[in-house]
Amino acid sequence: MEHQTKHQVLWDGASQNYDEVRAISGVDRVLPISEFHKYMSSVLKNGAALAVDVDALMDAVVYEPDLRSIHQMLYNGGLTHQPLNDKIDQLRWRKSKHEQDLMRETCRIGSESLNALLREGCEERNESNIVGFLDHQCRRRGADRLAYPPVVAAGNNANTIHYISSNKPIRKTDCVLVDAGCDLHGYVSDITRCFPTSGRFSAVQRTLYDVLNDIQSQLLHYVQTVRPLRLNELYKHMVERMAADSLSSIVFFRKDLSQKELLKECDRLCPHHVSHYLGMDVHDTPSIARNIECPPGVIITVEPGIYIRPENTAVRNEFRGIGFRIEDDVLLTETGAEILTANCIRDPEDIELVMDS
Structure with missing residues (x-):
């Protein structure tokens, strides 16, 4: 998730912090988006297969240029991935x-x-x-x-x-x-x-x-x-x-x-x-x-x-x-x-x- 600056808090209000997100979502680990590239690199080294919401990622790449490197990593790095949409729908x-x-x-x-x-x-x-x-x-x-x-x-x-x-x-x-x-x-x-x-x-x-x-x-x-x-x-x-x-x-x-x-x-x-x-x-x-x-x-x-x-x-x-x-x-x-x-x-x-x- 994105880390809020003081300027963003002033204009948009404070969002939930990492502990709050972890508590309400049940997710084991919550990291700032700035660490995503580093985290994914470590996952790639282990040869893990990932489930991906392909449609959501493609939409995000269009509106969030910072995510393009993540998209390239997933699709050009030889990573085995499977669509997540069908599993979530089930x-x-x-x-x-x-x-x-x-x-x-x-x-x-x-x-x-x-x-x-x-x-x-x-x-x-x-x-x-x-x-x-x-x-x-x-x-x-x-x-x-x-x-x-x-x-x-x-x-x-x-x-x-x-x-x-x-x-x-x-x-x-x-x-x-x-x-x-x-x-x-x-x-x-x-x-x-x-x-x-x-x-x-x-x-x-x-x-x-x-x-x-x-x-x-x-x-x-x-x-x-x-x-x-x-x-x-x-x-x-x-x-x-x-x-x-x-x-x-x-x-x-x-x-x-x-x-x-x-x-x-x-x-x-x-x-x-x-x-x-x-x-x-x-x-x-x-x-x-x-x-x-x-x-x-x-x-x-x-x-x-x-x-x-x-x-x-x-x-x-x-x-x-x-x-x-x-x-x-x-x-x-x-x-x-x-x-x-x-x-x-x-x-x-x-x-x-x-x-x-």
Whole structure:
């Protein structure tokens, strides 16, 4: 770690000292960065193999010229090294009891903050107002910060999946999609809810929302009951349920679509995965494949979406320009699954009731 000068302490404040870092990290030996070259030279002489976070080192070399000699030493000195990323991801994938408790708390704070937004309402506001409101709500409940730049997308903006501009006016007739979470001691929640600006869904909005909400309920039931559970199979189940429910309930596709075309269109309506791993990062442990069995202790998101852009002629006109996503966080257990965001209001009747109160 870097040794702070008096000038740095004056302007930036004192950082943790070596003993403090050793105590909180569990690392046996902490050295100043100025001794790193000397230390690595001694390791090289012993012919040791090192595990290296290659991506982090490459990024550091770009922004920290002083590390270039270390990079050259590792890659040009004949040193045997192996990537560290996969090993760390394996350790982070299954959460310990303490980590599970932290995830319960960060999901509780995120859920309560979104519920507070529903109670507050957002008639005739700007998307950016909601960003500020959520940041305040998360922090006042004990979180360190928002987990990521939230998506606050009114009306057709919701059809841009990672819409983070969040600075447009909200119309009275809009539904608003809010994808937000909080960061508590390095562990994050990731929740998405949709609600009508006016406090009441229009008939078309309600029809589409009911379809998606029912799909979410079926997916959560799937996660709680199906074993082995694999994320790729969960996505396949979502597309199949979307097609079946759309056909049997509202048939908002053109009636001349074949079954194959319908399944393809459902895949186009929700082009993102329905789930990802969650923990210290929003998209946690990226090296863990989606096609392997998820054991107890893993936390995942469940987030079906329906995005109908104005130019999508495969869908009836009245549904175009609407984008919905519902996202919950789920802890897999020995006996099923625990919905960590179950207290975040989701059903349309409850949304309207809270917004009307």
